Amino acid sequence: MTRDQLRAKANELPLLPGVYLMMDKTGQVIYVGKAKKLKNRVSQYFQDTASHNEKTKMMVAHVDRFDTIIVRSEFEALVLENSLIKRHQPRYNILLKDDKGYPFVRLDEKSSYPRFSLVNRTADDGARYYGPFGGRHETRLALDAVCAALRLPTCSRRFPRDIGKERPCLNFHMGRCDGFCRGQPDGEEYRRRMAQAASLLEGRLRAVTGELTERMTTAAEALDFETAAALRDQIRALSVLSKEQRVIAGICADTDVWGAYTSPARSGVAVLHIENGDLLARQTEVFPDAADSEDALLSAVVPQYYLSRQSLPREILLPAAMEDADALAALLTERSGHAVAVRVPQRGQRRALLDIAHRNAREEVERVTDAAQRISGTLRQLQQLAQLPALPRRMESYDISHTGGDDQVGGMVVFQDGRPLKSAYRRFRVETCREGDDYGAMREVLTRRFRRYLDGDEKFAPLPDLLLIDGGENHARIAEEVLAGLGLDVPVLGMVKDDRHRTRALITARGQELGIQQTPALFALIGTVQEEVHRFAIAYHHQKHTRSAKRSQLDNIPGVGEARKKKLLQHFGTVTAVKQADVEQLAAVVPRAAAQAVYDRFHGAKTE
Template sequence: MDRDPVPVFQPAIQLAKSRQGQLLSTAMSKDSLAREKVRQFPTTPGVYLMKDGVGRVLYVGKAVNLRSRASSYFTTAAEFDRRTADLVREIVDIDCIETDSEVDALLLEARLVKDIQPPFNQELKDDKTFPYLEIWTREEFPRVEFTRKPQSRGTKLYGPFTSAKKLRGAITALQKIFRFRTCSLDIDEQDERWRWFRPCLLASIKQCTAPCNLRITKEEYRRDIDRLKLFLDGKKDKLLEELREEMRVASQDLQFEKAARIRDQLKLLENLSLRGNLEDHVQPEVFFVDPQKGLAGLQKIFKLPAPPRRIEGVDIAHLSGDETVASLVQFIDGLPFKHGYKRFRIRGVEGIDDFASIREVVSRRLSRLAKDGESFPDILLIDGGIGQLNAGLEAMRAIGVTPPFTISLAKQNEEIYVPGEAEPRRLSRHSYALRLLQYIRDEAHRFAQHYHHLLRRKATFEE
């Protein structure tokens, strides 16, 4: 006789419901104090500490809204997350610490987890892939960076943090106040060539004091880093007191520019809580040129015997359509060497002819170097495409010199033309090698345009 099939999973569902009811009943009796306290929590940013029956801290968390975040643990939805349900079963008490801002809450959470080591934060403590804020204290101008691979020496670490995006937002928010660098440039204050280095966008928007351009002394920069450390260590009140005193002294000494900068720092610190959600402050990508990484990249990409030490860039500019000028810029170890910059008035070309102009400039430059017994550059970079590259190579053959490694960079698609290769190279826009070549190409263009404007102004006055 046939029987209707009985679902084999039905008893399991009934058992699960029965156990869930028992767990809810137990949890209600144990965590009633915690539930009641959560209802009294403020709606401001801060940190909450969940405790067991003997007062041991089980878990530390942060919140933009303490009441809302802590209440979420005692909802029906939380029961379906195994880890959360395990935590809630142990909770008997809960406390909170208010902070002035979400940044403060993020930092306080990291400090408490590190000091208390709560069992339900254990995976955060052990997992090395969680993000840290790292200050490279041994550098002349210490950089501050986000990292998942903290160094064991020469750095000061803060973290680990639970949210990578919020940490990035915090770094951006703090950079607007303390104006530290986040790049990996190896800056030497004694090397005057850094005075000619072009800072990235962060200097223009006043989020960095541009130590790469030596716009700030090592002592002044380190003072800003010390202030950042005070804030990160939770000594915000002490920091505010020091800044107010320093502003007062600067005003008395008639150092009004310094006093104004400190005033702006104070205002930003005091208004930090008004900055909104940290995730809204994640810094958009800012491209900067790292000379050493750029040189190493060029060596690898073009299979050079060593990183190029001297690179020269050539560009052409036209004056009112009837006169052509050219520029040559020189970079040593990836940095501009202004004493090596040259300007040329094209003499042997009538009208506008970029190829002929390139031939003349390359011929004059390399002939002079050969005559004076000087070495050729490791790389000669020509602004333009395959036509400009071939023009430069023709000039070298015409004067009978062994050409240095010569390439051209076309601006439209940032394509690199290499002798003997049918197709241009296309590097990632993130490539340090490409960024360095772009920097040299753009500097040659700027210098050519500057010479162009000088001659035009001179011609105007002579009329």
């Protein structure tokens, strides 16, 4: 279908809730979305695409047709969208990597030597299940800590099959396991300790510690000091465990705290699982593309995260209002059998937790994003903001510098892929315009630069993808006039400064300001370019101005070059002494003709 046909079809859709599926020429689903009003949402894709980001433009460019499914409510749209995303895995949707949910710990008590294992869901199989726990990694750490405290095996051996077959493993020699593979302690002691471990997972630390203390006392009274010492060591291990491994105390995850972060190159989320005010686990997910905003990222990810999970928290904290949050809360409440609240805290402890989650998301995104990806993402942001025809990989910036109109110079700096390319820097001495005319000086510098390009000078090739002029609307307009007069087409933006001489915005030749302060990476890049071109122009001006200040009054006298000037100063000491000398005194140092020329410079030539 053509773009016009797609637009016409979208305009015929009803103003009803539903799900839409975008497909390419092969019929493959490349994007799935939901809408409260299908007509309004779908038609936006095929209107003016200038406001779309790069990813959306690319998606729309591949759309050959689309289908819609009308549902009765926003609830149904939410559920159906999630189901279709999981089924089709569309390339332009933000996709979670897995669907594991909160893990449970399974214990098969029917076995003579039961072991703990991690599972995603509970089952009606006669085993005992503990949890759900906050995260798989943290839960494994908790199980390892419990087994180490009670000296239970964590190796791959299976009992009673492997008893007595091999020597004890390293855990036994490190004191982390009592070596049940030897046959001693026996199966009864093994099951007693597993029961204690299960009690720990249920949060009954005091009961387990009390039982061990009672057994230790009994052993000591019976003069069984070896057993009493072993029980004492277990009690000590549990004491440390209660302080350092708080994750084991029956951590049914009742609060989730979300953080979201989008960089120029990637985006990501972090979920903190909170139980009774304790931070128990963290999960992060980084996506290969930047999201439109953190709100949009949350709207895409949060429903996917929860709709397929067996257990749900009682509270979900978000950093910003999410689309369809009320519908999601109602749906999760219906599924879980208990109230699930979706909140956006503005202050207090919950807000502080959101800040922690945001920092976790940001750090994880930055960790997996290299410098090249970051700068590429920043350049894409600039391209989208200024609606540039190409990614501005090569940018040139210009500035004029002078002192009271004297010694005017121009500086040209080049940034390639966001970094200064100093070998391409160029300096211009302003020659033709009147002193103090910034606009005329800029016109002259740009004209000379691009004429050199047109004349085939390799030092001024290639053309840049963007010109950044240190100045406002008028400077940008002059640059466009110069380019148009030479038959060249290069985008131009001015860099507008604030009262502190820092770039605060970009501006077109037509006076349209483009804000950059809300995009930190882009703001930093433009600020760096502005500071560098200003530094380079001022440095050249100072160099030229210093040479001008050092010019001697003996310069440009006929017959007096550097060597004779040096002789005069060495003989007389100062220029003032040279001025006061007569012709005969001067002729004793330099030839008479030169001496006469020096005398005439300061005293005037004689007229007949």
